[in-house]
Amino acid sequence: MKAAFPVTAIALPLAAVLGLSVAPGPKKVxxxxxxxxxxxxxxxxxxxxxxxxxxxxxxxxFSLLTYRDAQRWGTMMQQVTTSRYMPPWLPEPGHGDFQDNRRLSAADIATIKAWVAAGMPQGDAADAPKAPVYTSEWQLGPPDLILSVASPTQVPASGPDVFENFVLPANLSSTKWIRAMEIKPGSPQVVHHANVILDRTAALRRAHPADWQRGIPGMDITVDSGQNFDPDSHFLFWKPDSTALVEPDTMPWRLDPGNDLILNMHLKPTGRVEQIQARIGLYFASKPATQFPMLLQLEHDSTLDIPAGDAHFVVEDSLTLPEAVDVLAVYPHAHYLGRRMEGFAKLPGGETKWLVLVPDWDIERQAIYRLSKPLPLPKGTVLHMRYTYDNSAGNPRNPHTPAVRVRGGNNSTDEMGHLWLQVLPTENAGKDARMPLEKAWMSNRLRKDPSDPTALFNLASMDTEAGEYTEAGKLYTQALATKPNDPRVLTGLGTAQSLSGDTAAAQASFQAAVTADPNYADARFDLAKINLQRNNLAAAEAQFQTIVQLNPNDFAAQDGLGSAQLAQGKSDVAAATFDAVLKADPANFDALYNRGQIAAAASDLATAEADMVRALAVHPDADAERTLAIILASQNRFAAALPHMQAAARLAPADEETKRLLGRLQAELQR
Ligand code: HEC
Structure with a gap:
């Protein structure tokens, strides 16, 4: 009792200094x-x-799943958590608020430290949470579609990192919307990260006919997004602790027949030769997307020319938003020399909002950062990126000693500086709400490089879609100056010419595209179509036939083939072509409509009627409604015919022939 008195007397002021509450405080701590x-x-x-x-x-x-594991690594766990080396997490707190933030709280770090200091006691085992289970099964159950890399790839035991691209054809026969995807890259010790890129035109496969199944080297790969305006919309990214990627219900992504997935992988030698063979599991949505995000990129790679030894080389870019968006996710990317990455938005009112800040970049730890909640940015906001590179010996990740001059490029020894954003236009809904963003982005690229063929191509495609064919033609022609004989540009030019009514010029452009790339089905299809339109029927038939031989599942080409045969009066051959389509694709509108027409011409009215009814169940169409009305009326079934003729008149109000027929039908019914 006596001894305790002075001890308390000393402890009290100490407690006050430490800011502890007097009474039960010290005891509780x-x-x-x-x-x-x-x-x-x-x-x-x-x-x-x-x-x-x-x-x-x-x-x-090593594993940290059991008490024994953790006890073994405890001291090191304390070191790496205190230094924030683990868990891997690059963004600076307070500069963007991200989902699955891996940064430990100060309290968690203190807990680990206190546990180690206390001798790492286990405590009551019954008190422990259930250990998570990690299986090699698909996380979301059996996928609707599994795509596999054709054959295993060998990663050498040592040497530099390997960057490989594998093409996975989706081989779909109809469009699917993907609500979730799981990437199983093989071994997470070997595969450092992986990216899935949608190749809408199978461009990479066509460019590498001999070796696409083996894998195509390259660190960053770009493909264009196809004929119709539909920019890339989702980050399809894998790193070793990724869970399956589940998209919001309103935002599944589209996968069409003929599309390829490209799996872009960063592989690291582990000390022994490894075999990997990646798989991708896809889960289909029951409904199409109703919201359409888009990926926007800031970059200025053409200014990347970093002198050896330069520790503060800066690359900047900015982009003014032409419309309001929500930012959903960010993906900063550089190679080995990137050091500090700043991404921020300057609002029209002058306020600055951080998108992301990475104070010490490490490509080994790159990730997609999804915002905890969407960040709304008004129209007129200026997006900025400012990346600093360190090409000195002071950068521990500099792959060169001594340092060498480094420029922008795709190889791991080149540099890169990209800030990707996933944004969702908020003022308008629908796919095309992204067009102003695409236009602003591409115009920004053109400002940086007036001969940028991708920017020219994309701007031209948008002009085509907007009906500005002359302007589109000019931009395509400009793009051809840097990419002569590019089959995609030639096909785009042909489309603009065809839509402006210059079918002769269009035919020449499509022909040039086919000559440049005989395997390019889009160009061949357009060439066949323009020949059909220009009444070069035998040529059209031969071209459609070639496409069908290359890809028997190309039903549009099969329909074209049937139409070319029909136009030459070969109705039996044409009917057989449409039969074949309908066997594989029973809801093919064109085949049903055309087969119905052939049957009607042969006075097989029962078949004609059945096919038209089935065609109209696929989608409404004025011609099909009118044809069905005529088929019914020719059997004196005027009352049944009337609603179809009315529907035709509603769908094509300007069509004089339909109006005249409707009048006759009504007169007939009066009698
Ligand atoms: C995203 C995957 C990932 C997560 C999450 C992660 N680690 Fe690691 N950890 C690694 C990898 C890979 C290595 C080995 C390579 C390296 O050092 O980066 C490693 C190494 C370590 C090491 C050895 C460090 C050394 O210097 O050799 C320790 C200790 C460690 N981790 C502890 C932790 C702890 C504790 C956590 C959670 C608080 C954690 N890790 C979370 C992937 C991860």
């Missing part, structure tokens, strides 16, 4: 410290933040 155990305090932190990588078969070098 002591009690909590004593109680730090694996089961109660540490396991929840480790299971939430570490074991996604640190499990057997995961990317981490």
């Amino acid at each position: 002591h009690a909590a410290q004593a109680a730090v155990t694996w089961s109660h305090n540490v396991a929840p932190i480790v299971y939430k933040n570490c074991t996604a990588c640190h499990h057997v078969g995961g990317s981490g070098p």
